[in-house]
Amino acid sequence: MTDDEVLAAVEARVQAGRPTDLHDSPLTPAPASAEALAEAERIIGYPLPPLLRRLYMEVANGGFGPFGGIEGLRDGYTSEGLSMLEMYLQYDEPDPYPEEQAPPSPPHGVLLFCDHGCAMWSLLDCRRPEGQMWWWDQGERHKCDLTLREWLSMWLEGKLEHGIPGDLALEDDESWYWPETGGH
Numbered sequence: 001m002t003d004d005e006v007l008a009a010v011e012a013r014v015q016a017g018r019p020t021d022l023h024d025s026p027l028t029p030a031p032a033s034a035e036a037l038a039e040a041e042r043i044i045g046y047p048l049p050p051l052l053r054r055l056y057m058e059v060a061n062g063g064f065g066p067f068g069g070i071e072g073l074r075d076g077y078t079s080e081g082l083s084m085l086e087m088y089l090q091y092d093e094p095d096p097y098p099e100e101q102a103p104p105s106p107p108h109g110v111l112l113f114c115d116h117g118c119a120m121w122s123l124l125d126c127r128r129p130e131g132q133m134w135w136w137d138q139g140e141r142h143k144c145d146l147t148l149r150e151w152l153s154m155w156l157e158g159k160l161e162h163g164i165p166g167d168l169a170l171e172d173d174e175s176w177y178w179p180e181t182g183g184h
Helices: 003-015 034-044 050-058 084-092 148-156
Strands: 110-117 120-125 132-137 140-147
Touching (some): 034 050, 034 084, 084 110, 140 148
Antiparallel strands (some): 110 120, 120 132, 132 140
């Protein structure tokens, strides 16, 4: 699918009242403002992928996509109460319980993007213009061989039921595994 086809298909789902995979999806917020986009890019330190910018500006400020929907920007959809940008800003905050082992934060430029429940997230890497996808599963993070457009296309085609297929995970220095898993 092209960016235009993804945009049209997402917009059609939103208009049909099926913005997410959940049957009780909340109302989809209005599109994001230019100010909200500029603020997000300033906070992240990277531009949002062009397809995502268009989706936020032309369709809605989050609340559409796999499972319960992607996170929005300021005044947009949130799955956990904290916004995606508030969670991102917490990456640098000192750990209040440093004696407990906790997974490291995603690298800067990588956002907790879509909550799949049970400590599983799709992450978006804004350091790559096309928006590379990552998978976070209960503290283990995996960079994936998948762009934002491909991820949304898989969802629209019904091929993205539970996060990101494992065969798309890449072995990479930025991927991270809990020590007791032996690296896999």
